[in-house]
Amino acid sequence: MDSLNALLEGFATALQPQYLLYALFGVFIGTAVGVLPGIGPAMTVALLLPLTYSLDPTGALIVFAGIYYGGMYGGSTTSILLNTPGESSSIVTALEGNRMAKAGRGAAALATAAIGSFVAGTAATLALTFLAPGIAKLAVQLGPADYFALIVVAFLTVGALLGSSVPRGLVSLGLGLLLGLVGTEVLSGQQRYTFGIASLADGIDVVLIAVGLFALGETLYVASRLRHGAVRVIPVTRGWRNWMTRRDWRRSWRPWLRGTAIGFPIGTIPAGGADVATFLSYATERKLARGNARAEFGRGAIEGVAGPEAANNAAAAGVLVPLLTLGLPTTATAAIIISAFQSYGIRPGPMLFENQSGLVWALIASLYIGNVMLLVLNLPLVGMWVKVLRIPRPYLYAGILAFAGLGAYALHFNVFDTLILLAIGLVGFLMRRYGYPVAPMVVGGILGPMAEEQLRKAMAISQGDLSYLVHSPFAIIAYSTLAVIIVLGVWLKRRQARLEATAPEPITASLPAWEEADR
Amino acid sequence: MTSPAPAPRDATASGGAPASAPVRAPIGEFVFAGVCAALGVYAIVGAGFIRVPPGSASVLGPRVFPYAVGLLLVAASVAVIVQVARGHRGVPDDGEDIDPDAPTDWLTVAKLVACFLTQLLLIEWAGWPFAVMVLFGGAAWSLGAKRWWAALLIGLGLGLTTQLVFGAWLGLSLPAGPLLDWIPIFHG
Structure with a gap:
């Protein structure tokens, strides 16, 4: 049991007091920022990148793992407790969780989400522990043509499957690839698209793309259509007795396990990340529900919170498999984490488990630790997260802008980066305004240079013979899987769209009580 | 508080939502897609100006990938323009703090x-x-x-x-x- 030993060593590192503190700091900040409305996990990670500029790699990655998992936990609190009519269908947890909260069962919804996330996160991290080293061993044998095939798969699945339409996803991908081209080209040392500006010769840092699109672009977009007036948070009854009844447990454990089983595999393949997994889990639970529970779907069924939340966290862990073993980000968040690795000169991929095994295993161990911390932090501290939810929006978004500015300036201590950030932020705003997904752009910006490098290596080996790209069985499998994934993904999206169309309307009329009373 | 009936959604994989009741020419959408296409053209033209060092050993020079990116961008942008012209408008993003009925400020x-x-x-x-x-x-x-x-x-x-x-x-x-x-x- 090689990996077990390695994992134990990882624990030995991660349990050192200073790293425990880093992990605690990460999950705490991750949850706090994740709770903030409008800030998804990708933006959380992007905004907090500057935190790691001066930590050692192990510490930084442990903080990041905490932020990554914490952001996921925090997001569910937001969708359960924040009342936003008209929008709730886009986040599956809000579908049932928000209605449970309105019916006075918010505590149970939060508890099943948190415990389900813990169960799924732990199970999926276990799967990661035992799967990843094997995949890394296989991956070492892959050649440039195989890598190119994998990257093409990632491009097209992320580009075609995220967002509402295929061409829009591809435009977004193309913009990212174009940004990735700017700078000095590695193999021949030629400058491309730099306009002779010295600061551009090093290329556009991925941090700028991520922070610009997620933090700045999102803020500008929200500002353009801000919901004014008081923030309405649904109150939660205090006390652990209210968390979950025996019946809630009985109804929750199966969805947790099913959600994990659905989420992890979907997370590992480049199929658009957690969104697909949560929707699939929700559809499954709805189909499997019997009797009372069936009638409750649409009005606050606990299964509809437990399953998707578990799937969400399992998928988050699943995303780490291709990230760590192949160096392939399959979601925008993963793409930003890769850029964190790169800022230390560490390249995720098959060699990671050999060259940096101490670091990787400490990171994986910290995932287990972070999960436990999150469970402990989340439930008892709900009152504090509710306060975070109430931050007046003008201050919240002003703060996001300030941190985005910090992230850009602290890169090279040069205001030119601030200017680039603003330009990318404006593009991100327009993309949201006109319905383009932004995630493919981030993925394109990170994977574009890698794709070119692998392609040119492959062509150098084959002396320009294009058929070399499909000479290995692996590449053939990758391209045929691509076809299957795209067909499957389009089918899933249609299903999801149908589900959204049939989702019953929230019952708001019968629930006047919580609007006034907020303890 | 009454929530307004949500606009019918048709977010199928092939297109955005069809234009809703007050039909206004989606000038902004055309302009954005047009600018993206122009960027693609710029990428293609600019690729021709990238210096290829004489006698470089690599088979694929520094120009090939930029050409491909430019082509992708142009093709995808044109496809979006065609979609918009056929009435498949983009669906603006949702968010917790976003008022779905507010016009762009x-x-x-x-x-x-x-x-x-x-x-x-x-x-x-x-x-x-x-x-x-x-x-x-x-x-x-x-x-x-x-x-x-x-x-x-x-x-x-x-x-x-x-x-x-x-x-x-x-x-x-x-x-x-x-x-x-x-x-x-x-x-x-």
Whole structure:
């Protein structure tokens, strides 16, 4: 049991007091920022990148793992407790969780989400522990043509499957690839698209793309259509007795396990990340529900919170498999984490488990630790997260802008980066305004240079013979899987769209009580 | 509070939602897609100007990938333009703080951009804490904060805190500015 030993060593590192503190700091900040409305996990990670500029790699990655998992936990609190009519269908947890909260069962919804996330996160991290080293061993044998095939798969699945339409996803991908081209080209040392500006010769840092699109672009977009007036948070009854009844447990454990089983595999393949997994889990639970529970779907069924939340966290862990073993980000968040690795000169991929095994295993161990911390932090501290939810929006978004500015300036201590950030932020705003997904752009910006490098290596080996790209069985499998994934993904999206169309309307009329009373 | 009936959604994989009741020519959409196509054309034209070092050993030069990216961008943008022309409009993003019925408030966006632009001058002239004060205060005011002076004060507090945490404690060299440079703690 090689990996077990390695994992134990990882624990030995991660349990050192200073790293425990880093992990605690990460999950705490991750949850706090994740709770903030409008800030998804990708933006959380992007905004907090500057935190790691001066930590050692192990510490930084442990903080990041905490932020990554914490952001996921925090997001569910937001969708359960924040009342936003008209929008709730886009986040599956809000579908049932928000209605449970309105019916006075918010505590149970939060508890099943948190415990389900813990169960799924732990199970999926276990799967990661035992799967990843094997995949890394296989991956070492892959050649440039195989890598190119994998990257093409990632491009097209992320580009075609995220967002509402295929061409829009591809435009977004193309913009990212174009940004990735700017700078000095590695193999021949030629400058491309730099306009002779010295600061551009090093290329556009991925941090700028991520922070610009997620933090700045999102803020500008929200500002353009801000919901004014008081923030309405649904109150939660205090006390652990209210968390979950025996019946809630009985109804929750199966969805947790099913959600994990659905989420992890979907997370590992480049199929658009957690969104697909949560929707699939929700559809499954709805189909499997019997009797009372069936009638409750649409009005606050606990299964509809437990399953998707578990799937969400399992998928988050699943995303780490291709990230760590192949160096392939399959979601925008993963793409930003890769850029964190790169800022230390560490390249995720098959060699990671050999060259940096101490670091990787400490990171994986910290995932287990972070999960436990999150469970402990989340439930008892709900009152504090509710306060975070109430931050007046003008201050919240002003703060996001300030941190985005910090992230850009602290890169090279040069205001030119601030200017680039603003330009990318404006593009991100327009993309949201006109319905383009932004995630493919981030993925394109990170994977574009890698794709070119692998392609040119492959062509150098084959002396320009294009058929070399499909000479290995692996590449053939990758391209045929691509076809299957795209067909499957389009089918899933249609299903999801149908589900959204049939989702019953929230019952708001019968629930006047919580609007006034907020303890 | 009554929630308005949500607009019918048709987010199928092949197109956005069909245009809803008040039909206005989607000029913005055409312009954005057009600019993207123009960027693609620029990428293709620009690729021709990339210098290929003579006698380079690599089979695939530094131009090939840019050509491919440009082509992708042009093709995808044209496809979007065709979609929009056929009535498949883009579906704007949802969000917790977004009012689905509000029209785009360009003025606020312009104000925020202006606030952000002050960073270009202020960070190096006045120092990081004051740059944050102006950015935070200005942005909060643009977004409708009631007391502008409170926003400025919070901004100053945030600026000083980040200066201490990142500049002094974590060792990032944020400029403290002429007003604070004489205080040793801000040197880090």
